[in-house]
Amino acid sequence: MSSLPLSGHRLLMFVDDVYEDLELWYPKYRLLEAGAAVVVAGPAGGTIYRGKHGYPCRSDVAISAVSSGEFTGLICPGGFSPDKLRRDPLVKELTRHFAAQNQLVAAICHGGWIPISAGVYRGVRVTGSPGIQDDLINAGAIWEDAPVVIDRHFVSSRKPDDLPDFCRGMLQVLSASST
Numbered sequence: 759m760s761s762l763p764l765s766g767h768r769l770l771m772f773v774d775d776v777y778e779d780l781e782l783w784y785p786k787y788r789l790l791e792a793g794a795a796v797v798v799a800g801p802a803g804g805t806i807y808r809g810k811h812g813y814p815c816r817s818d819v820a821i822s823a824v825s826s827g828e829f830t831g832l833i834c835p836g837g838f839s840p841d842k843l844r845r846d847p848l849v850k851e852l853t854r855h856f857a858a859q860n861q862l863v864a865a866i867c868h869g870g871w872i873p874i875s876a877g878v879y880r881g882v883r884v885t886g887s888p889g890i891q892d893d894l895i896n897a898g899a900i901w902e903d904a905p906v907v908i909d910r911h912f913v914s915s916r917k918p919d920d921l922p923d924f925c926r927g928m929l930q931v932l933s934a935s936s937t
Contacts, residue, residue: 769829770826771786773798773807774801775807777807789929826855830935834872850875865884865886866924867915868889874897881900886914907927911931
């Protein structure tokens with residue numbers, strides 16, 4: 759059996775209460791299927807967080823225990839949790855690290871609030887939920903209405919219906935960084 763395309767990648771994913779269920783679970787399983795390790799970090803480690811639709815997710819680790827150097831990329835699911843998470847200085851610091859290292863920074867729907875608050879979207883082509891379009895533009899991003907937008911190591915999508923394109927975009931960026 760040949761090695762999986764994302765073997766050796768270890769990815770960080772944020773979670774807090776009222777995350778968008780599909781936007782966390784679909785990418786997590788798709789990346790695991792491709793051979794990546796996915797670590798889910800929340801405000802507290804080992805805590806169960808509830809999605810918008812009630813699906814539980816237990817965090818693997820507390821955000822405060824995360825070392826950015828252990829990961830090759832970041833995924834920011836949407837829902838209402840990004841609005842809380844983006845107020846955490848460590849969340850912003852981690853996001854800035856991945857952006858500065860030209861590592862994957864992926865956000866879907868309202869997940870774009872995290873890179874906005876981290877200040878890493880200025881001049882970056884992105885998409886996101888129409889509900890944060892003005893926030894993205896005001897942060898200096900270049901808005902596009904598309905199922906997925908890939909700008910270097912930044913991947914963004916608008917909504918759960920865009921998840922297949924979002925995951926293909928992450929796979930494309932991560933596979934290119936492996937070569």
